[in-house]
Amino acid sequence: xxxxxxxxxxxxxxxxxxxxxxxxxxxxxxxxxxxxxxxxxxxxxxxxxxxxxxxxxxxxxxxxxxxxxxxxxxxxxxxxxxxxxxxxxxxxxxxxxxxxxxxxxxxxxxxxxxxxxxxxxxxxxxxxxxxxxxxxxxxxxxxxxxxxxxxxxxxxxxxxxxxxxxxxxxxxxxxxxxxxxxxxxxxxxxxxxxxxxxxxxxxxxxxxxxxxxxxxxxxxxxxxxxxxxxxxxxxxxxxxxxxxxxxxxxxxxxxxxxxxxxxxxxxxxxxxxxxxxxxxxxxxxxxxxxxxxxxxxxxxxxxxxxxxxxxxxxxxxxxxxxxxxxxxxxxxxxxxxxxxxxxxxxxxxxxxxxxxxxxxxxxxxxxxxxxxxxxxxxxxxxxxxxxxxxxxxxxxxxxxxxxxxx
Numbered sequence: 001x002x003x004x005x006x007x008x009x010x011x012x013x014x015x016x017x018x019x020x021x022x023x024x025x026x027x028x029x030x031x032x033x034x035x036x037x038x039x040x041x042x043x044x045x046x047x048x049x050x051x052x053x054x055x056x057x058x059x060x061x062x063x064x065x066x067x068x069x070x071x072x073x074x075x076x077x078x079x080x081x082x083x084x085x086x087x088x089x090x091x092x093x094x095x096x097x098x099x100x101x102x103x104x105x106x107x108x109x110x111x112x113x114x115x116x117x118x119x120x121x122x123x124x125x126x127x128x129x130x131x132x133x134x135x136x137x138x139x140x141x142x143x144x145x146x147x148x149x150x151x152x153x154x155x156x157x158x159x160x161x162x163x164x165x166x167x168x169x170x171x172x173x174x175x176x177x178x179x180x181x182x183x184x185x186x187x188x189x190x191x192x193x194x195x196x197x198x199x200x201x202x203x204x205x206x207x208x209x210x211x212x213x214x215x216x217x218x219x220x221x222x223x224x225x226x227x228x229x230x231x232x233x234x235x236x237x238x239x240x241x242x243x244x245x246x247x248x249x250x251x252x253x254x255x256x257x258x259x260x261x262x263x264x265x266x267x268x269x270x271x272x273x274x275x276x277x278x279x280x281x282x283x284x285x286x287x288x289x290x291x292x293x294x295x296x297x298x299x300x301x302x303x304x305x306x307x308x309x310x311x312x313x314x315x316x317x318x319x320x321x322x323x324x325x326x327x328x329x330x331x332x333x334x335x336x337x338x339x340x341x342x343x344x345x346x347x348x349x350x351x352x353x354x355x356x357x358x359x360x361x362x363x364x365x366x367x368x369x370x371x372x373x374x375x376x377x378x379x380x381x382x383x384x385x386x387x388x389x390x391x392x393x394x395x396x397x398x399x400x401x402x403x404x405x406x
Contacts, residue, residue: 022053024218025099025170027207035093040225041177041196042302045069047081047209049216050103051169054084069175070208070215071224074191078178081209084171103170119153126150173209193378199227199300227300235295243288256280258335259326272337276344278356278398279325282363283318289367290315293374301378310383314366314391321395328402348401355397362394 026048029039039045047069058064069079126146195205208218249255257274290311297306338344346356366387373381 020053020057021210021216022049022057024208024216024220025049025102026095027220027222028095029222037095038223038225039177040228041300043177045175045177045207045222047173047175047207047220048099048170049084049173049209050099051086051171052103054171065211067173067209068212070210071191071195071205073206073208073215074194075212076191076195078192079175081173081175084173086169086171099170119149119156123149123153193301195224196226196300196378197376199232201226231299235299239292239295246284246288250276250284256284257338275336275338276341277322277325278345278359279318279322279395281345282359282395283315283322285363285367286315286318289370290380293370293380297374297378297380306380308380308382310388311370311380313388314383317388317392317395321399324399325402328399353401355394355401359394359398362391366391 024047027039027045028035028037028048029043029045030036031043067081069076069081123146126149129146204221204223206218206221208215208220210216246255254274256277257280258277290307294304294306298304336344336348339347345360346352348356366383370381373379
């Protein structure tokens, strides 16, 4: 029994010394004076709590800690709440009215109202007793008692009035979801980049606030708009147009064909064209992949500095191969006539060549890795020296056979 009593005493003391934390009641964002139930990067996210709950919690903190943002239970580094302020955004909606009712029910206004009513009842009874008193010896004491209870009732009513005025008051804790936080985040361990992955997904995410020790209780969710669909649609249209225009020029010009003067079949209708160049095609592929990835990552993270050293080396290998191949083709007596795009890439003047297959295969593998990494990590891959060496050996072998053939 003594042990049980001791545990109850400790629990009572703990409950008195550890105040309850506020409950997160609502979340929204504002664009001008318009309140929306979704949020995006470079936007304001506003978390709503009851004023009475927050004030009670804050009074027990010495000092009041910074309040941080938690999304899906994960601490979002760099996001610190501004000073709490009463909600003044308009217009309100059904959720706002519901939260106001919840805050009124959770406030001490009802208890203050009960105390005020009881004090007023006691004051009225004391006043009636003093007015009807017949015992001369108790008249003065009855009057004094009535005056004291009247003053107590007035004070209780004032407190109840103040409590009623703030019964449904709410505080908003505003966060600015800065693009700089996501842009400077470490791709290997960043909750921001994890949050922005799968930009086509706009499902709701649970949100809360709290100190560094952990989030406050919350059942609030809000959709996250990871990418502006209009900007994305505009870029897709522009990118597709550029690709279509390039394909047109590739078919009707020498933009990715072998260099040199082609004199075969001048009277043939339609006239023959030179064969497609494997090196130039590879360079064109990496140009479009890197350009598309650069804009896509920027539209999601607003980070323009995403080109890695590995990607630069890869483009350098491709450009160098194209330059040396063009030099070799320039010494050729006459370039070969085209036999079709894929046939030109995989064959030379003597037929299919294994070194061309090797170069095409490794190019396709690295291109697939590049696209997957960009789509899943929102960052261009940092190819290590082994992969870059593999690409360099493959391209070097291609150049060696081309120079030998010339």
